[in-house]
Amino acid sequence: MREALHELTLKQASDLIARGEVPSGDLAEATLSRIEILDPVLKSFIHVSPERVRASATAADAAIAAGYCLGPLHANNLTRSLVQLGRTRPSPASL
Numbered sequence: 001m002r003e004a005l006h007e008l009t010l011k012q013a014s015d016l017i018a019r020g021e022v023p024s025g026d027l028a029e030a031t032l033s034r035i036e037i038l039d040p041v042l043k044s045f046i047h048v049s050p051e052r053v054r055a056s057a058t059a060a061d062a063a064i065a066a067g068y069c070l071g072p073l074h075a076n077n078l079t080r081s082l083v084q085l086g087r088t089r090p091s092p093a094s095l
Contacts, residue, residue, distance in 0.1 A: 005030035014072040017064070024064075028057035 005013065005027050016022040032050050039045055063069070 006034045011072070017060075018069060018072070020064075023057075024060045025054065025057040028053045 005022065008016070008027075013022070013027055017024050017027065032048070032053060035045060035048055039048070
């Protein structure tokens, strides 16, 4: 049985997405679900933007379907969103 998506390493998740075995949207939903479950206790995020994560997942999946993959972080929405924090308009530390 395959591990739950939230238990995968970044490498494992990226490999599954690159092979087309898991859409990045599924990984995004699994990540958002874990944040929803755990963050009330952990208080790890100031702000979570599910719409932004889902839009990023849709764009990543579309790019991959069109033959464009920019490497192992391309389709990993959690990583992409965290990396983008430094390149977007000012906002709280968020996803």
